[in-house]
Amino acid sequence: MASVSIQQTQKYFGQTHIIKGVSIDIADGEFCVLVGPSGCGKSTLLRMIAGLEEISGGQISIGGKVVNNMPPKERDIAMVFQNYALYPHMTVRDNMAFSLMLAKREKSVIDERVGKAAGILGLNQLLDRYPRQLSGGQRQRVAMGRAIVRDPQVFLFDEPLSNLDAKLRVQMRTEIKELHQRLKTTSIYVTHDQIEAMTMADKIVVMRDGLVEQIGTPLELYDNPANQFVAGFIGSPSMNFLPGTVMRSGGNVGVQLSDGVVLQMPSGTAGADGQKVIFGTRPEHVELVGGSEGVAAEVVVVEPTGADTQVYSKISGTEVTTIFRERHDFKPGSTIRLRPDPTRAHLFDAANGNRLAA
Amino acid sequence: MHAAVKEPAVPRGSGLGALGRLSNNVTFLGLLFMLPAAALLLVFLTYPLGLGMWLGLTDTKIGRSGEFIGLENYQALWDDDVFWLSVRTTILYTSVASFFKFVLGLWLALLLNQNIAFKSFMRAILLLPWIVPTTLSAIAFWWIYDSQFSIISWALTKMGLIHGYIDFLGDGWNARWSVIAANVWRGIPFVAISLLAGLQTISPSLYEAATIDGASPWQNFRFITYPLLTPIIAIVMTFSVLFTFTDFQLIYVITRGGPVNYTHLMATLSFQRAIPGGNLAEGAAIAMAMVPFLIGAILISFFGLQRRAWQQGSKD
C-alpha cells in the first residue's frame, strides 16, 4: 500500500494538449474516483500512472518514489481494464497466476495466492475454465482476481463495470467496495458514471477537458460544488439551472427569474444587486406548494418509479426536474406550483459559472 | 389452449404439394445448394485427378493411347535413382524453404506490426515479390545467379570477400541452395502478410495487461503473441508447405532441374518425363507419387488446425 501523488502532470499527444496540469494527492488506502465527461482525459491520466503512457510534464510518485521513468512492472501497480483484457488462451487459474509465474514465484506460493483470491471472489468452481466460457460478471471478477493476487501497492480501474448490465453493475460496485474495505489497498477508479463515483469514493476528482474542476468527498461535492459544471455533474437526476438576477432591497435578498417571479433567498446570500446569476436547485430540494406560493410550472412528463415520482416541468421555458416521495398524477400541460428550498439552493456567476461564496 | 397452440403445424405441411414439402426439407435443400460447387469440383478437380491416376496405370505415350499395365510404372520408379533423388530434393526444398519462410515471415510481420516510420509504404514493398509474376522473378534470379553476370559475385568480389565468381547454378548443392533462396524470397510475402493480419487481431490491451503483469518484450511474444497466433500459423504454414512441395515455375525457369537432375523436384521431373520426354504415363505416375506426401501434410495440419480448447465456447 502506498500514497500516490500527482503534481502538475501534463500530457501531449503530438501537438494536442490532453492533460493540462493536474495535481491530485491520494492518501494511503484511499479509494479515489476520477470522474468527468467522455474525452476529458481520465483514462489517459490513469495510463500515465500505470506507465502505459509517457508523462510529458510534471511528476507522479507512488509511495514517495517518483515513477516518471519507471517501467510499469517496477511500479507495483495492478490494473483492471474496461474490456478486462483476460488472456483468452489461458484458464482462469493461469490468468491469475501469470504475473506470479513471470516473477518466478514458487508453485506453492502461486497456488496459495490464486486459491485465496479465488476464494474472495467466488471463483473456485471456475478455475479451469477459459475466459470464453465465462459470463461478463465472472470475467470481471477474474480481472479483479488477476489484480489482487499480485498484492500491489495501488489498484487502477478503468471503467471496469461499463460492460455489465445495470443490475450486475450495482452488485459488482458493492463487491469492489467490500473488497477495498477488506484489502485497504490504495485504489484509483475511473468512471463517467457519477453514481459509481458517489457510492464508492472516499475522494472524488471531477475532471473536465484535461483539468481538475474540484476534488473532495462525495458529500462535499454534492453540498458545495465549486462551479456550475461540478454541480451539474454530481447528483442524479442532475441539478436544475434557472437564469436570474440578484435583487437586493434592504436586508432582503432574492433572485428574479426571467418571467419576473422573485425567489426569496436567505439573508447571508452573496451577489451584488442586479448581478446576473444561475440559480441552481437539486430535484430533491423542490417542494410542491399550493395557492400563489412558489413559481408556476407547466407539467411535461410524470414518471412514477414506485419509490418516488419524477416530474418534468417547465418554469418560464426552462426544463426542470423534480422528485417527490409522494405519488402524484399530474396531467401533462397542467400547471403546478414549485418552491425550491432556498437554504439548499446555489447561485452561480452567470459570467464564469463559479459558485458565489455564501 | 394447449391444442390451439399446436394446431397450425398440422395444416401447414398437408396443404402443400410434393415440391412444397421438398422445399421444406433441409437435407434436400442442402444438397441442392451444394450442387454448383460439387459440379465445379467434379470438372476441375476430380476429373484431372482421376485421369492422372488412370494414366499412371497405363503405358500411354504422346501420340499413342496406352493400355492398362497395372503398377508397372510404379515398379519402374521404385528402381529409378533420378526419381528418388527428386523425392529427396523435394523434401529438402520444402522443409528448408518453409522453415526460412516461417522464421523470416514472422519476423517481418512482427516488425511491421510495430509503429515504424512509413508503415504502409513498407507493407506495400513487402508485397512486391508476391505481385511480380513468378516467371519474371525467376528470370531475374536466373540473372542474379548467372555464372558471369551475377550481381552477387560481382558485389562480393568488389568488396574483396571472394576472388573467383561463384558457380551458382553449375554446382549441384549451390544450385539447390540458390533455388531454395529464390523460393524463400518469393514466399515470404504470403507468410508475412497473413501473420501480420493475425497479429492485428490480437488486442493491444493484452500486451498492456501483460506488461503490467511484468512481462518483458520477449515474454510478451512467448506467452501472448505466439500462442494466440498458432491457429493462423497452422493455416499459413499448411498452405506454404503445399505450395512449396508442388513448386514448378521457379525451378523450371532457373535450372530446368539441372545440374544433372540435382534440382529436379517431383513436379518438374513429372513434367520433364511427360511432356518433353513424351512418356505421359510415367509423368502421371510421378505426379501421383506426390499425393501420399500431400495427404500426410494435410493430415498433420488437420490436427494442427483443430480448434483449441480456448477457442471454443464450451465443451458440450
Ligand SMILES: Nc1ncnc2c1ncn2[C@@H]1O[C@H](COP(=O)(O)OP(=O)(O)OP(=O)(O)O)[C@@H](O)[C@H]1O
Ligand atoms: N493515443 C492517442 N493519440 C492522440 N490522442 C489521444 C490518444 N489517446 C487519447 N487521446 C485523446 O485524449 C483525450 C482524452 O482521452 P481519454 O481516453 O483519456 O478520455 P476519457 O476521459 O477516458 O474518456 P472516456 O470516458 O470516453 O473513456 C481524447 O480527446 C482522446 O481523443
Ligand SMILES: [Mg+2]
Ligand atoms: Mg476512458
